[in-house]
Structure formats: C-alpha cells, structure tokens
Amino acid sequence: MSTLFIKNMVCNRCILVVQNEMDKLGLLVKNMTLGEVTLEDELTSEQRTALASVLVPLGFEVIDDKKSRLIEQIKNVIIDVVHYQDNDVKSNLSDILSDKLQHDYNYLSNLFSEVEGVTIEKYFIAQKVEKIKELLVYDELSLSEIAHRLNYSSVAYLSNQFKKVTGLTPSHFKQIRDEKRKPLDKV
Incomplete structure (x- = not known):
C-alpha cells in the first residue's frame, strides 16, 4: 500500500x-x-x-517532502471545513487542525506562515469570504443564514470581514454581480 x-x-x-x-x-x-x-x-x-x-x-x-505535504493537508482541512461541512460544530480551527493532523497548532501555524507567507487565520478567512461570495451569488440564503452557516457571531461581523477582504459590502457585491448578469432570454 x-x-x-x-x-x-x-x-x-x-x-x-x-x-x-x-x-x-x-x-x-x-x-x-x-x-x-x-x-x-x-x-x-x-x-x-x-x-x-x-x-x-x-x-x-x-x-x-514532509513540510509541503503538511501545508497541503492544512489547506485541505480548511477547505473541507469551510466548503463541505455543515458548520454546526463550534470547534476552534486550531483544535480541528491539531486533532486531524496530529501536530501542535503552534507548529502548524508557524510552518504555514513561513512557507505560505500568510497566516492560517488569513487563509481561513479568505476561504470563508469565497464561500460567502458563492452563497451570495446563489441567492438562496439570507445574509443572516449565511452568517449562521459559516459560524459568524453576527451579520455585522461577517459584513465587516467581507468588506475588509473585498473592499465591498456583501449587499454591494451582490448588486454588482446582479448588474453584470443578464437573464438567459436577453443574452
């Protein structure tokens, strides 16, 4: 094997x-x-x-090499948590990574920052923002439901973090996306 x-x-x-x-x-x-x-x-x-x-x-x-494998495993755990799991679990990311990868979080964090040039937290936030964008485009959930699904403590916190990363509020992002899209019968 x-x-x-x-x-x-x-x-x-x-x-x-x-x-x-x-x-x-x-x-x-x-x-x-x-x-x-x-x-x-x-x-x-x-x-x-x-x-x-x-x-x-x-x-x-x-x-x-082992370090590159570990970096890729960190990324895959984060992607799995953000994009593929229903986030009913209220565990800390540090606990999830430590448990799944069997390493101390400080070691994982230092290695990730050293190799990727960004912190695990920033990578995690970037993944969450991409998921928010995806859910806004689908237009099936309210901002409150998105905040709950992604374990934000409030809609305001989600909005502030989204704006900090993208420069746009979620509602402005959604409006811009809608303006660019044409109904199929108008294409």
Missing part, C-alpha cells in the same frame, strides 16, 4: 479528474480524499513519472 499527497486537489471534481487519470494508468486506488490518495501497491519509478506527466498539465502535483 502507498499513500500519495497531491497538491491542488481541493474539490470533488479534482478527485474525479485524478481518479480518472489513475484509472487510465492502471493504478488501483484503495481510497481517495482531498489531497490524498491511497493506492493498493507501491508505485514504481516509471509509474511515478507517468503519473506526474499526466497530473502536472492538469494543475496537480505529487508532493514528496
């Missing part, structure tokens, strides 16, 4: 693309999650080279 860590594998569509490429190469996948693939067998050097040659043009990369 062999575990590979794959950079930029951040969504379910990414998983499908990587799975498809592994199938084409005849690699037997035992398990696949965001950023991580467990294979039935160890890769030969030829298979590793072939895998890299198909993944790199698609924007993916097999990560070999």
